[in-house]
Amino acid sequence: MFDLSNRLLVAHKTIQTTDEITMRFFNLYSDIFITKGYNRILISDLGRNSSKLYPLELYELIAELKSTSIDRVLENYEPESKIIVQEYIDYLLEREYGFITKEDWDRNFSPLSYEYQDYQPISNLFIEVEKLTISETLIQSIANLGIKHLAVFCRSAASLQELISFDNAFENTPLEGMEITSAYTTELTKDSFALLQRQSQRIYHLQFYQCQEIPLLSNTESRFTLDFTKDTLAINSCGKVNVADFNTNMPKVLEAINHNSCLHKKLGIDVAGNIKNCPALPQSFGNIHEMTLEQVLRQGAIQQYWDMTKEEIMVCKDCEFRNVCTDCRAFTERSHTNKLGYDISKPLKCGYDPYSNEWSDWSLNPLKQQAIAYYGFKPLNGKK
Amino acid sequence: MILIISKNNEVTTTAVIKELIAMNKQFIRIHEDEVFDINTIKKRIVLTSHRNQFFLDEVSAVWYRRGAIEFNRMRYQNQSIDRYMFEVQHWLVEYVLKSLEGKKHINKQSNSHVNKLLVLEKAKEVGLDVPGYFLAEDMEDVIVNQTIVKPISGTPIIDDIKEQHNGIMYTSVIEQKSESDFFISFFQDKIEKDFEIRSFYLNKKIYSTAIISQNDEKTRIDHRRYNSEIPNRNVPYKLPAEVEHKIDLLMHSLDLNCGSLDFIKSADKFYFLEINAIGQFLGMSNACNYGLEREIAAYL
Numbered sequence: 001m002f003d004l005s006n007r008l009l010v011a012h013k014t015i016q017t018t019d020e021i022t023m024r025f026f027n028l029y030s031d032i033f034i035t036k037g038y039n040r041i042l043i044s045d046l047g048r049n050s051s052k053l054y055p056l057e058l059y060e061l062i063a064e065l066k067s068t069s070i071d072r073v074l075e076n077y078e079p080e081s082k083i084i085v086q087e088y089i090d091y092l093l094e095r096e097y098g099f100i101t102k103e104d105w106d107r108n109f110s111p112l113s114y115e116y117q118d119y120q121p122i123s124n125l126f127i128e129v130e131k132l133t134i135s136e137t138l139i140q141s142i143a144n145l146g147i148k149h150l151a152v153f154c155r156s157a158a159s160l161q162e163l164i165s166f167d168n169a170f171e172n173t174p175l176e177g178m179e180i181t182s183a184y185t186t187e188l189t190k191d192s193f194a195l196l197q198r199q200s201q202r203i204y205h206l207q208f209y210q211c212q213e214i215p216l217l218s219n220t221e222s223r224f225t226l227d228f229t230k231d232t233l234a235i236n237s238c239g240k241v242n243v244a245d246f247n248t249n250m251p252k253v254l255e256a257i258n259h260n261s262c263l264h265k266k267l268g269i270d271v272a273g274n275i276k277n278c279p280a281l282p283q284s285f286g287n288i289h290e291m292t293l294e295q296v297l298r299q300g301a302i303q304q305y306w307d308m309t310k311e312e313i314m315v316c317k318d319c320e321f322r323n324v325c326t327d328c329r330a331f332t333e334r335s336h337t338n339k340l341g342y343d344i345s346k347p348l349k350c351g352y353d354p355y356s357n358e359w360s361d362w363s364l365n366p367l368k369q370q371a372i373a374y375y376g377f378k379p380l381n382g383k384k
Numbered sequence: 385m386i387l388i389i390s391k392n393n394e395v396t397t398t399a400v401i402k403e404l405i406a407m408n409k410q411f412i413r414i415h416e417d418e419v420f421d422i423n424t425i426k427k428r429i430v431l432t433s434h435r436n437q438f439f440l441d442e443v444s445a446v447w448y449r450r451g452a453i454e455f456n457r458m459r460y461q462n463q464s465i466d467r468y469m470f471e472v473q474h475w476l477v478e479y480v481l482k483s484l485e486g487k488k489h490i491n492k493q494s495n496s497h498v499n500k501l502l503v504l505e506k507a508k509e510v511g512l513d514v515p516g517y518f519l520a521e522d523m524e525d526v527i528v529n530q531t532i533v534k535p536i537s538g539t540p541i542i543d544d545i546k547e548q549h550n551g552i553m554y555t556s557v558i559e560q561k562s563e564s565d566f567f568i569s570f571f572q573d574k575i576e577k578d579f580e581i582r583s584f585y586l587n588k589k590i591y592s593t594a595i596i597s598q599n600d601e602k603t604r605i606d607h608r609r610y611n612s613e614i615p616n617r618n619v620p621y622k623l624p625a626e627v628e629h630k631i632d633l634l635m636h637s638l639d640l641n642c643g644s645l646d647f648i649k650s651a652d653k654f655y656f657l658e659i660n661a662i663g664q665f666l667g668m669s670n671a672c673n674y675g676l677e678r679e680i681a682a683y684l
């Protein structure tokens with residue numbers, strides 16, 4: 001119904017006053033959030049956690065309906081366009097994006113605050129380790145900072161005992177959940193997972209790579225989900241931008257409006273102990289063997305990307321998905337920096353072009369080859 | 385130090401505590417299974433349970449959320465002494481409770497369960513619109529389909545009504561008159577509503593939410609077609625200043641500084657329904673991005 005753009009023809013006639021009839025007004029609910037892209041808009045229903053694409057002309061219409069009565073808006077269009085406008089309004093009502101009042105807008109419906117508030121100083125920590133172990137000082141820092149989620153990338157194969165000890169090391173800390181990616185050892189059998197299930201409390205996702213034969217399927221009763229892959233994974237496997245990963249929920253969207261959706265309140269430690277925004281980023285702000293996470297945070301430099309929203313990032317700033325999309329500052333097209341020298345280029349692993357509205361395989365894009373070579377990705381890395 | 389009186393695992397309490405930790409405010413959370421002894425150390429009153437110990441004068445603020453703070457009572461063999469000591473302990477406990485309630489607080493253990501009937505009378509006194517209501521033991525004055533019946537008690541849940549079953553009482557519309565007499569019940573005029581409003585009151589500030597459900601089809605709200613699987617929509621709302629002023633008067637007259645109030649909007653009127661001093665409000669707070677858990681933590 002909405003694939004035709006710019007069908008609306010404005011009538012160039014003088015507007016008659018229609019005071020005699022009671023005018024109708026369209027009230028858009030305050031939890032309907034519209035992101036304007038280059039060619040299209042994305043309407044996010046923050047109350048119902050869903051988003052839908054619409055043509056740009058609906059954006060103009062909604063804007064008009066905010067300052068003008070429905071009846072006056074209709075008067076502005078030629079007869080054929082009037083039908084379409086009426087269809088749009090019907091559709092907005094059908095989706096329950098708003099409601100109609102007579103005489104005036106219902107001004108008691110107040111705007112939604114887009115402020116993002118979160119009590120935690122750090123929400124996620126991502127660490128890369130050679131062997132699945134963790135130092136007492138780091139556990140202490142995790143507790144002090146009230147970190148609730150930990151992601152671990154282990155470069156060798158973790159044993160059952162290591163998995164259990166790693167989970168139990170966080171007894172008496174606020175850490176609520178952890179996901180671990182590790183190489184696979186055939187020592188891990190169905191029985192080991194049953195034991196792990198009983199003896200762990202925080203692991204909610206396990207991913208094993210270099211696994212030739214899958215020992216069991218993830219079952220829904222298990223407290224953690226399991227994934228196995230034959231491939232060899234490395235930390236640079238992260239950062240892909242896929243529609244499937246976009247999700248509409250109020251805290252995420254508010255965070256994206258105000259902060260960087262990839263790095264805000266996140267910390268990473270790479271395999272050499274360098275403290276970074278994300279282990280895949282080059283810049284280090286200190287080493288965990290010499291400094292604590294708290295000290296690095298107090299320096300205030302690691303927060304540099306936290307407030308870089310998509311409005312600042314090239315291409316993304318024209319993309320209708322920018323407030324539901326993830327970002328990636330580790331792998332970018334390396335094409336632009338801002339005055340402070342921060343990278344404001346589009347994420348490398350995004351195949352979307354907001355100017356043509358087409359998705360393509362990012363790894364095959366000729367314009368990206370230079371950046372791909374820079375990061376040392378193999379040419380076919382991006383293929384599914 | 386902030387004293388929090390709540391039940392174990394109560395989600396709102398946990399959410400507020402996270403904010404208190406982030407604000408670096410000291411607190412003690414009292415659980416429902418805790419019983420305190422009242423003692424003195426160097427002329428200061430100290431309260432001790434198996435989990436907590438604190439001086440009465442250390443407490444700077446009290447948040448009464450749920451449950452109650454309980455005290456041990458000593459019993460004595462000699463009946464006369466027992467009676468006498470019962471009274472002594474009663475005064476001591478009362479002193480402690482009153483001292484706590486005299487501190488900066490959010491709600492009080494002593495008045496957080498409000499009497500619905502008294503609240504409605506007070507609401508009328510302060511000038512709020514209240515749907516017509518009456519108490520009756522039969523349905524003589526009931527107009528079918530225009531009258532609703534509601535529980536008088538605060539909690540609508542009847543524990544163990546049958547073996548293994550709890551009963552829950554809903555507000556319902558009378559569709560058929562019953563011939564027989566029954567225990568005195570609360571009847572109220574059914575109001576055609578545009579939508580409902582829940583207002584959270586905290587120390588003179590009011591945060592309201594319009595609760596739009598698809599069943600509220602009325603002239604002003606025109607949702608057209610709808611789907612029963614679509615959840616309610618909860619959006620920020622601002623009550624007119626005069627209604628907010630009356631809410632403030634009502635809360636004062638009930639000596640409450642925190643609570644949720646329910647209203648029905650019908651054309652130009654806002655009908656007051658009831659107050660819940662200890663209800664859940666985080667759902668509304670999240671939907672409207674009000675951050676009420678932070679407001680509470682900041683006030684304490």
Ligand code: SF4
Pocket residue numbers: 241310315316319320321322323325326327346347350351352353354
């Ligand atoms: S261009 Fe790609 S990365 Fe940028 S906001 Fe759009 S979908 Fe996300």
